[in-house]
Amino acid sequence: MQNGAIFYASKYGSTEQYAHWIADELDVPVYDLRRDHAEPSDYDFALIAVPVIYHKLMGHKWIRRHTGDLLTRPTFLITVSGAGAGKKLDGWIATSLPPDLIAHVEHFALRGRQTPRKLTYFDWIMLKIGGLMNPDKQAAREEMHGFDFMDKAQIAPLVEPIRHLQNAHPAHAENP
Numbered sequence: 001m002q003n004g005a006i007f008y009a010s011k012y013g014s015t016e017q018y019a020h021w022i023a024d025e026l027d028v029p030v031y032d033l034r035r036d037h038a039e040p041s042d043y044d045f046a047l048i049a050v051p052v053i054y055h056k057l058m059g060h061k062w063i064r065r066h067t068g069d070l071l072t073r074p075t076f077l078i079t080v081s082g083a084g085a086g087k088k089l090d091g092w093i094a095t096s097l098p099p100d101l102i103a104h105v106e107h108f109a110l111r112g113r114q115t116p117r118k119l120t121y122f123d124w125i126m127l128k129i130g131g132l133m134n135p136d137k138q139a140a141r142e143e144m145h146g147f148d149f150m151d152k153a154q155i156a157p158l159v160e161p162i163r164h165l166q167n168a169h170p171a172h173a174e175n176p
């Protein structure tokens with residue numbers, strides 16, 4: 001049995017919700033990477049769940065600081081964003097994380113939630129301006145008026161491969 005943990009960051013709660021859904025399904029501990037002093041080096045594998053905020057992965061400094069430990073164990077990157085999987089998201093990941101870590105992780109893209117009335121005034125105005133300037137009509141509407149793609153079913157594709165890993169023997173315990 002391999003032991004893993006989920007390390008998350010969240011500004012408005014949707015990534016935290018996904019992190020807890022995943023933790024419950026897999027029966028792994030869940031840590032807020034800004035608040036808890038947990039370390040990926042204490043686990044056989046790591047799940048990192050972070051939202052995209054202003055074209056960057058939240059918690060990217062923490063992730064960069066732990067690159068060495070993440071490169072030496074299976075790592076799953078779970079992004080939560082307005083945009084779905086695709087070139088835009090890949091570009092934001094590329095400007096947030098080192099290339100060797102991007103090549104190492106298995107990435108799952110989940111779509112989150114943005115509720116205009118819950119935003120700070122700064123975020124609300126920034127997203128209004130962003131929406132007005134966004135040539136992509138659908139994305140602009142979502143930026144300005146919000147969206148809710150929260151759905152527990154989105155975690156299904158990542159739960160299965162991780163369960164498989166949990167049931168595998170740790171590398172150091174394999175037969176010589």
Ligand SMILES: Cc1cc2nc3c(=O)[nH]c(=O)nc-3n(C[C@H](O)[C@H](O)[C@H](O)COP(=O)(O)O)c2cc1C
Nearest residue numbers: 010011012013014015051054055081082083112113
């Ligand atoms: C201030 C702000 C900036 C955002 N920037 C982006 C972005 O650059 N690209 C994107 O796809 N989604 C963006 N989003 C959407 C968030 O990724 C989405 O709302 C996510 O669910 C937020 O996660 P959280 O609730 O855990 O903070 C932004 C949302 C907010 C509130």
